[in-house]
Amino acid sequence: MSTTPAALRMIEVSGAEALWLLEGSALGRLVLVQREQAVVRPARHVWRYGRLIVRTPVQAVAVPATVTYHVDEVRAATGTGWTVTAAGSAEVITDADEAAHHRRTPAGWTHGPHDTVLSIRPQTVSGFRLAQGTER
8 A cells, every 4th residue: 555645736825815824923034145145034023014023133234125034834744834925125123112112022032132123015925825736
């Protein structure tokens, strides 16, 4: 008796569904380029007023004008779940009161010397559901 694993498919979701998935999560990865190399850092986020507020261990001076943010939820046992990528302009939140508020909002790591709070205005958002299905 052969047990062949089920085929998995990536099904593109609408921008509205991708935003809904993004809003319902809190943990992701900030992707940026430093010295011509892709750098990926863990991050916590909340969706507020049409922008992502992201707290991540990246030095503020290292944040470029445009970044990519990636979030997913994949069930290891089945390989099913979803993935969302948002890309857009990023600004370091420098107002002390606003930054302090946002440091409290997304729960996560203890504050360190490289703890930066960003505002990302996504210009593109794409997402996929990972589902079991038949091969085509």
